[in-house]
Amino acid sequence: MINKYQIDLETHRKPLIAILKAIIAAPGKPSQKEMNNLLRWNPRPDGGMYSHAHLIDAYRVLAGTTELPPFNEEIIERLRRKPVRTSSGVTPVTVLTKPFPCPGTCIFCPNDVRMPKSYLSDEPGAQRAEQNSFDPYLQTYTRLLSLHNTGHPTDKIEMIVLGGTWSFYPETYQIWFIKRIFDALHDFGQNGKRNVHDRRLEVEAALLGTSQLHPERNLTNVTLHGADLEQSYNQAVQSVYKDEMYRSREMVEEIANGSRTRSPIDEYATWDELEAAHKF
Numbered sequence: 001m002i003n004k005y006q007i008d009l010e011t012h013r014k015p016l017i018a019i020l021k022a023i024i025a026a027p028g029k030p031s032q033k034e035m036n037n038l039l040r041w042n043p044r045p046d047g048g049m050y051s052h053a054h055l056i057d058a059y060r061v062l063a064g065t066t067e068l069p070p071f072n073e074e075i076i077e078r079l080r081r082k083p084v085r086t087s088s089g090v091t092p093v094t095v096l097t098k099p100f101p102c103p104g105t106c107i108f109c110p111n112d113v114r115m116p117k118s119y120l121s122d123e124p125g126a127q128r129a130e131q132n133s134f135d136p137y138l139q140t141y142t143r144l145l146s147l148h149n150t151g152h153p154t155d156k157i158e159m160i161v162l163g164g165t166w167s168f169y170p171e172t173y174q175i176w177f178i179k180r181i182f183d184a185l186h187d188f189g190q191n192g193k194r195n196v197h198d199r200r201l202e203v204e205a206a207l208l209g210t211s212q213l214h215p216e217r218n219l220t221n222v223t224l225h226g227a228d229l230e231q232s233y234n235q236a237v238q239s240v241y242k243d244e245m246y247r248s249r250e251m252v253e254e255i256a257n258g259s260r261t262r263s264p265i266d267e268y269a270t271w272d273e274l275e276a277a278h279k280f
């Protein structure tokens with residue numbers, strides 16, 4: 001799958017090489033003004049400007065070819081737009097579980113039915129989760145790719161799982177969720193330069209056909225306001241996302257007793273499968 005940060009390097013080779021050569025020859029990281037000048041002097045064939053992510057992707061592919069010296073991490077640092085958001089070389093990746101009831105009765109906890117309990121849909125991390133149907137594989141893979149494409153290290157990751165009360169999700173959901181994070185980490189780690197093990201299309205297609213949480217099917221627009229509260233978050237989420245509750249409860253029972261075949265988005269995995277994914 002070609003992502004939005006990648007471009008056809010043959011069509012764009014000449015201006016990209018010119019920009020990269022200038023950056024490599026510079027005595028240090030160019031200022032934003034110097035970078036903008038460089039991009040303006042070497043426009044795209046359609047007249048637009050290349051993004052930092054395009055330059056990073058091109059550098060990773062073209063470094064060490066006849067036109068550029070061998071790959072050097074220092075050049076990625078020069079091309080990166082924002083400083084590294086990592087601590088001790090470990091990059092945090094945050095994922096959210098899906099909207100689901102919570103047994104808590106904490107009165108100040110937000111009630112955004114589009115989100116797992118206590119999260120608000122206007123937060124960037126929550127929006128990323130929603131765009132990825134709250135699927136653990138899609139969220140993890142897409143975030144890693146985005147970090148990689150903008151020049152951030154992805155070889156050491158700290159996974160942060162947010163959302164409601166973890167222990168109240170079915171155990172099968174918990175095991176499956178973590179296993180699918182491992183699957184995404186492994187697939188991404190094996191990718192090399194051009195996304196050979198990217199299974200997001202397969203997951204996307206399954207979600208579009210089955211999940212209420214796919215952005216094209218998720219038409220929920222329910223906000224519960226304190227004074228007008230006619231139903232609790234738990235009541236609303238179970239009524240709005242009836243099919244999702246079924247997927248987490250009855251459907252996994254059917255999978256467990258063998259009466260239903262399983263797809264990667266079905267919220268069922270065993271401890272053995274999780275252990276195997278962990279040891280991979």
Ligand code: SF4
Pocket residue numbers: 102103104105106109110117118164165
């Ligand atoms: S998520 Fe549940 S337990 Fe946590 S603060 Fe909100 S209501 Fe309380």
